[in-house]
Amino acid sequence: MSQSAAIGELPEQAAAVLPKLVIFDCDGVLVQSEEITLSVLIALLNVYVPDTARLDIPYYIEHFRGRKVVECLREAEQLLGIQLHAQFEQDFRQHALHALTQHLKATDGIIEVLQSLAVPYCVASSAPRNKIEHCLRLTGLLPYFDGRIFSCYELGRWKPDPLVFLTACQAYNVDVCDALVIEDSVAGIQAAVAANIKVLGFGPVERHAKLAEAGALPFADMRELLTLIH
The missing domain is CATH 3.40.50.1000 (HAD superfamily/HAD-like)
Structure with missing residues (x-):
């Protein structure tokens, strides 16, 4: 079928x-929650790169939707040509929880x-x-x-x-x-x-x-x- x-x-x-x-x-x-947490994630990633190389927020909200955070971070590192610091995921989760508490x-x-x-x-x-x-x-x-x-x-x-x-x-x-x-x-x-x-x-x-x-x-x-x- x-x-x-x-x-x-x-x-x-x-x-x-x-x-x-x-x-x-x-x-x-x-x-x-997806738009809230993924907007936080993409904004934090974009700090690492100049304006001309930043990830487009609407596109990557859809691209990362429903996926494991670690998988998204590894892909972002490859896309942006960067290496995230060891505490990045923990920092992201703290920022995301704060945003969720405010807006969810x-x-x-x-x-x-x-x-x-x-x-x-x-x-x-x-x-x-x-x-x-x-x-x-x-x-x-x-x-x-x-x-x-x-x-x-x-x-x-x-x-x-x-x-x-x-x-x-x-x-x-x-x-x-x-x-x-x-x-x-x-x-x-x-x-x-x-x-x-x-x-x-x-x-x-x-x-x-x-x-x-x-x-x-x-x-x-x-x-x-x-x-x-x-």
Whole structure:
């Protein structure tokens, strides 16, 4: 079956059989953190180079979205021809946590969705557990996900590797064909596809072509999720 055919059939499949588990990504899905943290990262990287060589913030927010921080830093070093100091990642995380504390918000409509979901759900993220919990606590979402958090850092493998999604399914004793992933990044969608889990791609309309190309059915308003599931 072609990718486009699979995407086109997803709503019909979802309507026919409710998923037994909904797996949310955190950054960019439950909370709107990607633009905040990646803007901080790119600004810190741009300190190392002259204005004419600086990374374009909108482009690299999309390019780094959903990926492991260390991987992004190694790529940035190659792109910029620099060597970052040993404490750079730690400094970045401190700056990012401060920015999140000041500006982070829950995704519009997510609480309504969580309160209405009639099936089990959890969060599976490439971020460290302490960051996931910090973001959820800041936005009032932690009570919904207490005991339902899966972090790639605890598995040692990051999206697009599918292990974090497979681990969530195993923990809930749910077959991959009965799960549904909600993602906003290409890497996360690729991980769901690799796990043979149906995936919806959340993001603004201008990102929908990229999300669909990766293998997801795109949607722009979190409240649409209840309709797509049912």
